[in-house]
Amino acid sequence: MNRIFSGIQPSGNLQLGNYLGAIRNWARMQDSHECIYCVVDLHAITVPQDPAELRRATREVAAGVIAGGVDPDRSVIFVQSQAPEHAELAWILNCVARLGWLNRMTQFKDKAGADRDGATVGLYTYPVLQAADVLAYKATDVPVGEDQKQHIELARDIAQAFNSMFDTDFFPLPEPRIQPEAARIMSLRDGTRKMSKSDPSDYSRINMTDGADLIARKIRRAKTDPAPLPDHAEALEGRPEARNLVTIYAALAEVSQETVVERFAGKGFGIFKSELADLAVAVLGPIGEEMQRLMAAPDEVDAILGRGNARAREISGPIIRAAQDIVGFHRA
Ligand code: AQP
DSSP: OOOEEEEEEEESSBBBHHHHIIIHHHHTTTSSSSSEEEEEHHHHHHHHHHHHHHHHHHEEEEEEEHTTOOOTTTTTEGGGGGTHHHHHHHHHHHHSSSSHHHHHOOOHHHHHHOOGGGGHHHHHHHHHHHHHHHHHHOOOOOOOGGGGHHHHHHHHHHHHEEEETOOOOOOOOEEOOOOOOOOOOOOOOOSSBBBTTTSSSGGGSOBBTOOOHHHHHHHHSSOOOOOOOOOSSGGGGGOHHHHHHHHHHHHHSSSSSHHHHHHHHTOOOOHHHHHHHHHHHHHHHHHHHHHHHHHOOOOOOOOOOOHHHHHHHHHHHHHHHHHHHHHHHOOO
């Protein structure tokens, strides 16, 4: 069975893009893969976080992953900082990865913005830690949204560089697994920016815990253009907000974009948005309720994370020790 690793940051409220682009896919992959899923708090602190909020969000994200369909009896779910193997391997890989490779990473450029010198070193080496996350388990497949593809390609380069530096075939080269239908869910306020937990505008995203009224209000207020829906999907070109709402509808209904535009061809956004809101509430409602239940049962979540942590370290420990031996670390 191929081994999957994927992570999610506790950097704010889980949003629809996290669900459609990652968590739903994580749940599906449990049938065919050995799955390891991680709340990546080490990644979250690459930008400033409030400590109390980080702790709260870590539990909430774990609850979201479980409520979204990841079964703790079948998959490993744990918190990254509690498995020191990640940081240990990241250091070794920092000494393999090249500055030039990291200089090409677009996420760093986006997140650092104009003040690049003010960004943390951690934000810069974020993709190396991500490579360590995956390689610590010798994972072969990494389900991610489109935004993370470049980082997984870098993880492949780092694995290959380690192997050739030490003349070994120790690390397998991981493959990104992207769900094309929900690869990139965009902001409800700007169809050219991805929907994101940390966007300052709550109206830019649908949170997994939003209630029915709020979901409907956010969709009603979502930016659109004045034209009606077209009769074929290619005509959405140049209409990023319209395309985004069609993408969301198609992903939630698990149908193609073509099917959605055929159904709503010529109709205005008023009707479309109202049906989209009903659909979003039908899909997210039960997940949000289960999240709330788990958030009210912190001991249950912590017990799951504790078990997951022990299992994760059982797998990664021997791999890290073998990597240290390859590098030449002395064991006394
Ligand atoms: N808008 C999105 N569309 C599709 N997939 C998405 N993902 C995130 N946003 C979208 C996928 O969710 C997984 C976890 O992401 P993450 O939490 O590690 O970080 P991120 O990609 O940076 O997500 P956010 O929500 O935008 O967080 P912040 O605001 O903290 O940066 C990944 O597989 C990602 O592709």
